[in-house]
Amino acid sequence: MNWNDCIVRTHTHSVKWSTAPDEIxxxxxxDMDFQVAPEIIEAMKKKAEHGIYGYTTFCDRYYRSIIGWWKRRFNMNIDKEWISFSPGIIPGINLLLQILTKPGDQVIVQEPVYYPFYSSIENHHCTIVHNSLVYKNGTYEMDFADLETKASDPKAKVLILCSPHNPLGRAWTEDELAKVADICLRHNVWIISDEMHGDLVYKGKQHHPLFSIHPEIKQRSILCAAPSKTFNVAGLQTSIIMIPNKELREKYNEKLFQYGLMRPNAFGVEATIAAYESSExxxxxxxxxxxxxxxxxxxxxxxxxxxxxxxxxxxxxxxxxxxxxxxxxxxxxxxxxxxxxxxxxxxxxxxxxxxxxxxxxxxxxxxxxxxxxxxxxxxxxxxxxxxx
Missing domain, CATH: 3.90.1150.10 (Aspartate Aminotransferase, domain 1)
Structure with a gap:
C-alpha cells in the first residue's frame, strides 16, 4: 500500500474536499485521504459488475465477519442477535434517545466531545448535562465525583460515552470504564457507548469495549461501532448497533422499520465483509x-x-x-x-x-x-x- 500517494479528492463530491476553495x-x-484496502476495492468491483443493486439484506457471512473481528481484536464474544443496523452512528443514537428518553429528561456528555451528540439530544427536547473532562498535565481525565452527582439526578437517563474519545484521543482504561459503568448502574443510567474509533489505537494502549468491563453492563448499555473510520468507508453507511437487552433491541428494530431504515446499502454489506475478513x-x-x-x-x-x-x-x-x-x-x-x-x-x-x-x-x-x-x-x- 502506497500511503504516500496524494490522491486528488477535489471534484469527487467529498464533503471534506469539495466545500473549500482549491487553495485550502x-x-x-x-475521514482519511488514503485509498481503501485492495480487498474492499475488489469486493466493490465485483458487486458493481453484477449490475443489479436492488434492496439488500444481511447474510450470515456479514454477521460472522463482525463477530470474528471483535473476537480477534478484543477477545469479546458477541451474539448474532445483539447486532442491529444504522446508516450511521448518529442516526442510531437519535433512535435510541427516542426510546430511552422523554422531553425534559437529562442526557450526560463528557465535553469537549463529538458535537453531533449535542444536536441529537436537543432533537428530543432533552437537557444536555456536562460532565466536563479535566485537562491536566497535557491530557484529559474523567471527573468521577461530578459524574456521580450528575447521574444521581432522577431526570438523568442516558450517558453518551465516547470511547475512544473524539476529539481528545483518549483510550479509556479498564479502571476508568469500570468506574463509569458502576456509577451508571447504581443510578439506572443507560450508556450509549460510541466505539467508532476503537480499532484506531496506538502501541502501548488498548481499546476496552464497554461490554467487557462489567458483568451487568450489557443489559444497560448499547455499543455503537462501524468499519467506516477503521477502513475509510463512511460513505457506504453501514454502522453496527449492538443491543444485548432484548426488550430495547426489539424497540430499536421497530423504530428502524417505522422510519424505513431497515435496508442497508448494497455496497456497504460487501465492504463490511471484505474489511473484517480480509483487510486486517x-x-x-x-x-x-x-x-x-x-x-x-x-x-x-x-x-x-x-x-x-x-x-x-x-x-x-x-x-x-x-x-x-x-x-x-x-x-x-x-x-x-x-x-x-x-x-x-x-x-x-x-x-x-x-x-x-x-x-x-x-x-x-x-x-x-x-x-x-x-x-x-x-x-x-x-x-x-x-x-x-
Missing part, C-alpha cells in the same frame, strides 16, 4: 503510518511552534491542538488559520465551551500533505509573533 488544505472531518493487515500498516504522522506533528510543534500544544492521542487519527497561547478563541481562531494559513481545521468550540481555544486536526493523510500543512501553520505563527 482540509485537515478537518474524520491493511489496518496494521495504517496504524504504523498514522503513528509516524503523530510523532512528526508532535516533534515539529514542540521544536518550532511552542505556541500550539498538541495533545498526544492514544487513539483516533485526530490531534487536539491547544492554541490558548495565541490569545484567540472560537470562530476567530478558526478563521485566523483558514484565512492566514489556508488550513481548514474543525472548530474546537463546536465540541463544547472548554474547546474555545482548541482546534481539531486530522492527520490521516500522506506525509507530503501533512508537512505542507504544518509548514503553513508554522509560517502563520511566525507572522503572528511579529505582528503580536
Amino acid at each position: 488544505i482540509p485537515m478537518c472531518i474524520a 493487515y491493511w489496518l496494521e500498516e495504517l496504524l504504523i503510518y498514522l503513528e509516524e504522522n503523530v510523532e512528526y506533528v508532535l516533534n515539529f510543534f514542540k521544536s518550532n511552534i511552542p505556541e500550539i500544544v498538541p495533545i498526544r492521542p492514544e487513539a483516533t487519527h485526530l490531534i487536539w491542538l491547544d492554541c490558548s497561547k495565541l490569545g484567540m478563541q472560537g470562530e476567530e481562531l478558526f478563521q485566523y488559520f483558514l484565512t492566514e494559513a489556508k488550513i481548514k481545521f474543525d472548530e474546537g468550540y463546536k465540541f463544547g465551551s472548554s474547546g474555545d481555544a482548541f482546534l481539531r486536526m486530522n492527520i490521516a493523510c500522506p506525509r507530503e500533505r501533512l508537512e505542507t500543512a504544518v509548514h503553513r501553520i508554522h509560517e502563520t505563527v511566525l507572522r503572528w509573533r511579529t505582528n503580536g
Whole structure:
C-alpha cells in the first residue's frame, strides 16, 4: 500500500474536499485521504459488475465477519442477535434517545466531545448535562465525583460515552470504564457507548469495549461501532448497533422499520465483509503510518511552534491542538488559520465551551500533505509573533 500517494479528492463530491476553495488544505472531518484496502476495492468491483443493486439484506457471512473481528481484536464474544443496523452512528443514537428518553429528561456528555451528540439530544427536547473532562498535565481525565452527582439526578437517563474519545484521543482504561459503568448502574443510567474509533489505537494502549468491563453492563448499555473510520468507508453507511437487552433491541428494530431504515446499502454489506475478513493487515500498516504522522506533528510543534500544544492521542487519527497561547478563541481562531494559513481545521468550540481555544486536526493523510500543512501553520505563527 502506497500511503504516500496524494490522491486528488477535489471534484469527487467529498464533503471534506469539495466545500473549500482549491487553495485550502482540509485537515478537518474524520475521514482519511488514503485509498481503501485492495480487498474492499475488489469486493466493490465485483458487486458493481453484477449490475443489479436492488434492496439488500444481511447474510450470515456479514454477521460472522463482525463477530470474528471483535473476537480477534478484543477477545469479546458477541451474539448474532445483539447486532442491529444504522446508516450511521448518529442516526442510531437519535433512535435510541427516542426510546430511552422523554422531553425534559437529562442526557450526560463528557465535553469537549463529538458535537453531533449535542444536536441529537436537543432533537428530543432533552437537557444536555456536562460532565466536563479535566485537562491536566497535557491530557484529559474523567471527573468521577461530578459524574456521580450528575447521574444521581432522577431526570438523568442516558450517558453518551465516547470511547475512544473524539476529539481528545483518549483510550479509556479498564479502571476508568469500570468506574463509569458502576456509577451508571447504581443510578439506572443507560450508556450509549460510541466505539467508532476503537480499532484506531496506538502501541502501548488498548481499546476496552464497554461490554467487557462489567458483568451487568450489557443489559444497560448499547455499543455503537462501524468499519467506516477503521477502513475509510463512511460513505457506504453501514454502522453496527449492538443491543444485548432484548426488550430495547426489539424497540430499536421497530423504530428502524417505522422510519424505513431497515435496508442497508448494497455496497456497504460487501465492504463490511471484505474489511473484517480480509483487510486486517491493511489496518496494521495504517496504524504504523498514522503513528509516524503523530510523532512528526508532535516533534515539529514542540521544536518550532511552542505556541500550539498538541495533545498526544492514544487513539483516533485526530490531534487536539491547544492554541490558548495565541490569545484567540472560537470562530476567530478558526478563521485566523483558514484565512492566514489556508488550513481548514474543525472548530474546537463546536465540541463544547472548554474547546474555545482548541482546534481539531486530522492527520490521516500522506506525509507530503501533512508537512505542507504544518509548514503553513508554522509560517502563520511566525507572522503572528511579529505582528503580536
